Amino acid sequence: MSKTTEKVKAGLAKRYARERRFRRFGLASIILSMVFLAVLLLTIFSNGLPAFTQTYLKFEVDLSAEVLGVDANAEQAALRAASYSTVIKNTLAASFPEVKKRKQKKALRKLVSSNAPYRLQQMVMANPQLIGTRQSVWFLADDDIDTFFKGNIDRTLPESSRRIKDFQLVWLDKLSAEGKVEKRFNTEFFSRGDSREPEQAGILGALMGSLYTMLVTIMLSFPIGVAAAIYLEEFAPKDNRWVDLIEVNINNLAAVPSIVFGLLGLAIFIQLFGVPRSTPLVGGLVLTLMTLPTIIIASRAALKAVPPSIREAALGLGASRVQTVFHHVLPLAMPGILTGTIIGMAQALGETAPLLMIGMVAFIIDIPGGISDPAAALPVQIYLWSDSPERAFTERTSAAIIVLLFFLVMMNLIAVMLRKKFERRW
């Protein structure tokens, strides 16, 4: 055995050990991050999944013309103003005739959600023939009742530390024994705007707000970003001080905290140009500023990856530079550009800080119908709900996070699929 081999052999065990150690460290860090992710997802899903069902209570309502104060032939305006809340009050009192005390009567009225009269209003306005009949109607349960039926209120606690009192437990047990309690898929959550009553609060308003904001963002940032990238990569003079300066600035902008873009948006778009506050338009403009650097950088990288031989071949066959870029280079770079754009958009979708400055952190009930209607966005909705005192908003907060995560995962999935499908190697 030569001297060198001996030397190598002596150090071999140490080298193997070092290698093993490094691998273990790597594996450990991956496992650790997986555990964190699992804990995060588990908490969110275990908190949020109950929000996708909702408790309904069935009551027999007597839509008599005397109580409502209108008859079946009345005008729509009269039907709207009829006293539906009296009907609800009578219905509840009739279901629990033993309730006499004032405080208990008040609690009884809160068994069903505060929109119960409006539910009757809608029914009657759609079909006035219902007046004078008795109907079985499923009403939304109040948030405390809903929380109870979802098992989040411990009935073994002393009465003073429960939100549901003993006398209410008697009612609820009775209703549930009579089969008048049902848990259904929470369609309200996906079809309504925000509300201060947890059981009536929905995500659709925020979802539409996010959609319009993203629409404005992509309409502006994609063409501008791609055009800027093409110019900088294909047409800008090399070794020019101005071009260098612009490049440095774009790279820096990508690292600027997003709240700064919000301040900029407030000063320029709102105060200087008078764009209305709290609208998807101004939100989209601000997020455009934020995503532009991401798109430009990704697009430039994609353009750079197209081999020069393709450009040279096109030029050699007599194509102009614009023809070369638009007929040959850009189509080949498109998958990379689209991936970068989608990832930039996903980032913008989850952004709250800049929206804070331009008034999108607001309570908006109506579902926005366009880019100039006041709107909130998904992450803003999560923030607002997490800050609400009502207990039932906790599960809604997590449910909104699930919805947001769903869209983010979908967007990233599309990016991955685009890359896989169109990726070319040279």
Add this chain to the structure above:
Amino acid sequence: MKHLSTCIAISLAIGASAISGTVQARDNIEVVGSSTVFPFATVVAETFTRKTGKPAPKIESTGSGGGMKLFCAGTGINTPDVTNASRRIKASELEKCQANGVSPIEVKVGYDGIAIANSKQATPFALTRLDLFLALAKDVPQGDDGQLVPNPYTMWNEVNPDLPAQKIEVLGPPPTSGTRDAFVELAMEGGCNTFDWIKAEEKKDKANYKAICHNIREDGVYIETGENDNLILQKLDTNPNALGIFGFSFLDQNSDNVQGASIDGVDIDFENIAAGDYPISRPLYMYVKKEHANTMTDIAAFMAEFTSDEAWGEDGYLADKGMIPMPEEERAAFGAAAKNMTALESL
């Protein structure tokens, strides 16, 4: 690749039209202001829309100071119609309002209590405002000769022998919060004023008085927990030794997990705050722009809803959400101010 250039041209055109097509009058009421009034104003807005079928008011939570700034900036569709505040308008703010041609209608809407609470697993606290001042002030007086020393207390029983031998640990809002302002003014000043020489200082040297009474210690005993009251509640749940400072509505909603301390021998509950016995409670205000109310009829309807008995009355829906209603006479006075739209001339 003709398609691509057409695509770009179309999207640019849409983008351009999006920008130009938006300058239009709004038909919904715009409300800004305090995050404390936010949960109450939003319920009123919701009920208002449902009852009248009018467009829903937009409500932003900007904080009392931020709301005033936006509100007093002038009149016109780019400025809000209403601002909420968890304190009264300041003289400087009123001046600025008037200079910009804004006459605010002042409506006090109710009261809010500030709870000092701990987890139900621990024993309830009975505190005085003096205890709170001594436990949380940056500098505390020593002896009667007007000497201040950096706060030496680390245990509650050092502050007051009647309190448990437990580490002082208080979770509360940061200085930007209205709750913190109110806590400092009501609890800390209350404790401060038990020292005669500090009380005398208020007349002599207001800045020094504020420095003594308003400065909260920064040595880790008072832990700033952000504006999110739910976060404080969660932390109290995991740490039975800590006390938390937050609004009464949060205590009301979470009475199964946390309990409020009594202050100066008065328990924190609905009746005591409404009667004005609980010492750490503050008024909540709404300021309406008279110039806008004159041209936009919805605003009067919104004010009417806010000041209806069904909303701010003893059994109103705002009381259900944790707001403390005003006594009958105050309701009548401010209800009339809202109805007649009497603008605030001076403080």
